[in-house]
Amino acid sequence: MTRFLTILAVLLALATTGDPARAQQPFAAAATVNGEAVTNFQVLQRAQFYTLLRAPNADFEGAKATMINETLQVQAARAAGIEITPDQLDEGMVEFASRANLTPDAFIAALEQSGVAPETFRDFIRNGIYWRTLVQQRFGPRARPAPSEVERALARGPGSVRVLLSEIAIPITPETQAEVQALAQRLSDTVVGQAAFERAARTYSRSRTARAGGRLDYLPLAELSPAIASQVLTLAPGEVSDPVNLGSFVGLFLLRDLDESGSSTPETLSIDYAEYLIPGGRTPEALSAAAQLRDRVDVCDDLYGVARGAPEGTLTRVITPISDIPGDLRQELAKLDEGEASTLLTRNGFLRFVMMCDRVAEPSEEAFQALGQQILNERLGSYAEGYLEELRADAIITQ
Numbered sequence: 001m002t003r004f005l006t007i008l009a010v011l012l013a014l015a016t017t018g019d020p021a022r023a024q025q026p027f028a029a030a031a032t033v034n035g036e037a038v039t040n041f042q043v044l045q046r047a048q049f050y051t052l053l054r055a056p057n058a059d060f061e062g063a064k065a066t067m068i069n070e071t072l073q074v075q076a077a078r079a080a081g082i083e084i085t086p087d088q089l090d091e092g093m094v095e096f097a098s099r100a101n102l103t104p105d106a107f108i109a110a111l112e113q114s115g116v117a118p119e120t121f122r123d124f125i126r127n128g129i130y131w132r133t134l135v136q137q138r139f140g141p142r143a144r145p146a147p148s149e150v151e152r153a154l155a156r157g158p159g160s161v162r163v164l165l166s167e168i169a170i171p172i173t174p175e176t177q178a179e180v181q182a183l184a185q186r187l188s189d190t191v192v193g194q195a196a197f198e199r200a201a202r203t204y205s206r207s208r209t210a211r212a213g214g215r216l217d218y219l220p221l222a223e224l225s226p227a228i229a230s231q232v233l234t235l236a237p238g239e240v241s242d243p244v245n246l247g248s249f250v251g252l253f254l255l256r257d258l259d260e261s262g263s264s265t266p267e268t269l270s271i272d273y274a275e276y277l278i279p280g281g282r283t284p285e286a287l288s289a290a291a292q293l294r295d296r297v298d299v300c301d302d303l304y305g306v307a308r309g310a311p312e313g314t315l316t317r318v319i320t321p322i323s324d325i326p327g328d329l330r331q332e333l334a335k336l337d338e339g340e341a342s343t344l345l346t347r348n349g350f351l352r353f354v355m356m357c358d359r360v361a362e363p364s365e366e367a368f369q370a371l372g373q374q375i376l377n378e379r380l381g382s383y384a385e386g387y388l389e390e391l392r393a394d395a396i397i398t399q
Contacts, residue, residue, distance in 0.1 A: 029263070030399070031395070033396075034396045035396070038071055043063050043064045045069055046124070047062070048120075048333050052140040069122075069392075070131070074130045080138070082130060082137070084126055093121070093122070108121060111129055113241040135387070136380070139379075139380055143383055146378055162258075164217070164257035165216045165225070165255060166215050167253055168204055170183065170249055171248060172250055180250050181250060184250045184251075187204065187240065197214065198214060207342075208342060208344070223322060224334055227248075228244055232255055235255040238256060240256070241255075249344060257353040271320060271322060271356070274354070276353075277347075278293070280350075280351060281346045281350065281351055282351060289349055299357070300339075331353055332345060366384065
């Protein structure tokens with residue numbers, strides 16, 4: 001306990017710079033959020049609390065931005081009818097204090113000796129509970145992964161490096177290759193930032209992700225085409241790759257995140273997929289036929305009925321190791337869940353309707369549950385971030 005207090009006191013002495021002007025007006029508004037004041041005192045207290053925890057946003061502006069966000073979050077939670085019980089608050093305080101091997105009373109006493117009021121700690125815990133409860137209530141059902149999604153993630157192997165990408169995929173033919181390559185190079189040279197990349201994806205990409213600005217979910221690096229993986233590993237988040245020519249299309253990729261939670265090599269996977277050839281390449285008629293086919297089939301086995309009476313070679317179904325799959329096809333399969341299909345690729349005048357049939361995995365129940373929770377938490381985090389941006393856009397904030 002004495003050691004903990006000493007650490008807090010030393011950190012405070014080293015990190016606190018003071019703000020006399022704001023300190024002289026502690027209850028003046030540092031900001032107002034939809035008419036609700038966030039005072040200088042609250043912001044200074046939160047900054048000091050963060051300093052003691054060695055947490056980010058330990059300066060006045062950073063703490064103020066955090067407090068504005070939390071005010072929006074609490075307002076939204078209360079508007080949704082959420083109430084926090086004393087027991088919930090107590091449980092949250094116990095859990096947080098236990099990280100320092102202290103009881104809540106001892107943790108609060110240590111904070112007080114370093115100039116942080118008990119209310120600052122309580123508000124910090126309370127606000128977090130409000131927001132987590134709201135996010136779970138609002139997005140929990142849609143964020144929960146289906147068993148097939150968890151199985152797919154498990155099939156990638158434990159500890160694999162995962163990448164969060166956005167893509168622009170522009171189909172090429174021998175006649176359009178030079179034109180498409182020039183366009184892709186121009187986009188690579190001029191597109192800066194995720195917002196600009198998403199606008200370009202909606203304009204130029206023909207992938208199924210185009211409407212979403214090219215945004216992909218996390219993909220295992222091992223499932224990507226080597227040509228793409230080698231480009232991605234050179235990027236920092238927010239950077240755009242050079243054009244990658246995969247034969248059927250030229251791709252551009254923006255790295256949004258790299259998850260290096262482990263470095264072990266995943267097991268070699270065999271992918272079960274089906275391919276149905278539609279005459280006409282990427283003509284409107286062929287694309288229309290593909291859309292109609294998509295409406296008729298839910299799983300790969302359904303394609304056998306569709307192909308009855310069709311010329312030999314119209315439908316093929318293959319089980320093959322990932323390493324044996326060509327780069328363009330490998331990239332499309334990496335994006336698909338079981339029963340999903342891609343119509344980006346062409347071959348010899350045919351549009352390739354490619355459907356993912358299966359990835360094989362035999363996970364333990366413990367591993368299955370743990371990974372399911374991880375996927376749920378990641379999705380909830382993404383939903384929460386987007387929802388907070390909506391709240392900020394609709395709010396009246398003065399500073």
